[in-house]
Amino acid sequence: MRRSSIDQRTDHHPLPESPATLAPALRVSGFTKTYADGFTAVRDLALEVPAGSFFGLLGPNGAGKTTLIGAITNLVRPTAGRIEVFGHEHETRHARRLVGLAEQEINLDRFLDVEEVLVYHAGYFGISRRNAKARAKELMDVFDLSAKAHVRPPALSGGMRRRLLFARALMHRPRLLILDEPTAGVDVELRSELWEYTRRLHREGTTILLTTHYLEEAEALCEDLALIRGGRIVARDSAAGLRARYGARDIAEVYAKAMSAAAADGIAATGADAQAAAAMTPAEEVAR
Numbered sequence: 001m002r003r004s005s006i007d008q009r010t011d012h013h014p015l016p017e018s019p020a021t022l023a024p025a026l027r028v029s030g031f032t033k034t035y036a037d038g039f040t041a042v043r044d045l046a047l048e049v050p051a052g053s054f055f056g057l058l059g060p061n062g063a064g065k066t067t068l069i070g071a072i073t074n075l076v077r078p079t080a081g082r083i084e085v086f087g088h089e090h091e092t093r094h095a096r097r098l099v100g101l102a103e104q105e106i107n108l109d110r111f112l113d114v115e116e117v118l119v120y121h122a123g124y125f126g127i128s129r130r131n132a133k134a135r136a137k138e139l140m141d142v143f144d145l146s147a148k149a150h151v152r153p154p155a156l157s158g159g160m161r162r163r164l165l166f167a168r169a170l171m172h173r174p175r176l177l178i179l180d181e182p183t184a185g186v187d188v189e190l191r192s193e194l195w196e197y198t199r200r201l202h203r204e205g206t207t208i209l210l211t212t213h214y215l216e217e218a219e220a221l222c223e224d225l226a227l228i229r230g231g232r233i234v235a236r237d238s239a240a241g242l243r244a245r246y247g248a249r250d251i252a253e254v255y256a257k258a259m260s261a262a263a264a265d266g267i268a269a270t271g272a273d274a275q276a277a278a279a280m281t282p283a284e285e286v287a288r
């Protein structure tokens with residue numbers, strides 16, 4: 001990966017700054033998601049992510065992280081609640097332009113080559129083809145993909161596909177970059193490159209919202225954290241604040257303590273577990 005700056009300035013397609021300038025990167029209140037099958041994955045969730053922070057969202061499988069990210073990025077329709085991105089309501093064009101997402105699943109169009117993946121994506125944000133090609137060139141250079149510009153995703157290595165996902169998320173220079181388990185299945189070397197790159201973006205002013213199951217990495221990267229379980233936030237503070245509150249040496253210990261305290265309070269790991277428990281008859285519960 002190249003050392004050069006990624007240049008997240010948005011002067012080529014300026015956005016209105018007010019009321020966004022002073023607003024948090026993300027403000028979520030009363031967010032509830034009940035899926036079509038009647039299953040409530042997230043219930044009445046509130047969360048604020050300060051602008052400029054490196055924020056970690058940690059929780060067990062099924063806790064509701066991807067559901068929340070889906071709602072922020074308009075892939076999931078909230079059942080209730082309000083979501084604002086830098087002060088803009090999340091469904092507006094302004095908010096959409098301010099967010100970039102590298103999804104957990106590698107979802108690349110197999111019929112487009114690397115350059116086309118990037119250029120097409122820029123089209124969703126109204127970036128001209130000329131500017132998109134220039135930006136794609138810049139990002140292919142940063143992510144060591146230039147030699148693969150005309151190769152399609154099925155012929156890329158897993159690591160290259162991950163790098164392409166990162167590059168695609170950055171095409172429109174988002175101010176909030178959401179990374180949903182970006183290093184799942186990634187080897188140690190690429191993982192440290194991706195983190196180094198993410199750190200650089202953060203230093204250059206991009207707000208980062210990260211989900212990961214690697215707690216040591218969250219510890220090393222995130223200055224602010226929220227722990228989610230069963231679709232609810234069970235702890236939220238700076239990394240130092242959390243360590244002090246739980247009398248923990250590190251975030252792994254904070255996580256273990258917060259999750260067992262939440263379990264003791266009756267918060268199941270996933271909304272599914274909570275729903276199953278609620279549906280049990282008292283006799284079934286005793287027999288459990």
Ligand SMILES: Nc1ncnc2c1ncn2[C@@H]1O[C@H](COP(=O)(O)OP(=O)(O)OP(=O)(O)O)[C@@H](O)[C@H]1O
Nearest residue numbers: 035037039041060061062063064065066067270272
């Ligand atoms: N389309 C859907 N219909 C019904 N239930 C869903 C749907 N999508 C997700 N869920 C359920 O919502 C819950 C939360 O899932 P979500 O993917 O948000 O969790 P997560 O915290 O991102 O988990 P992981 O760490 O495994 O990615 C899970 O129980 C999941 O099965």
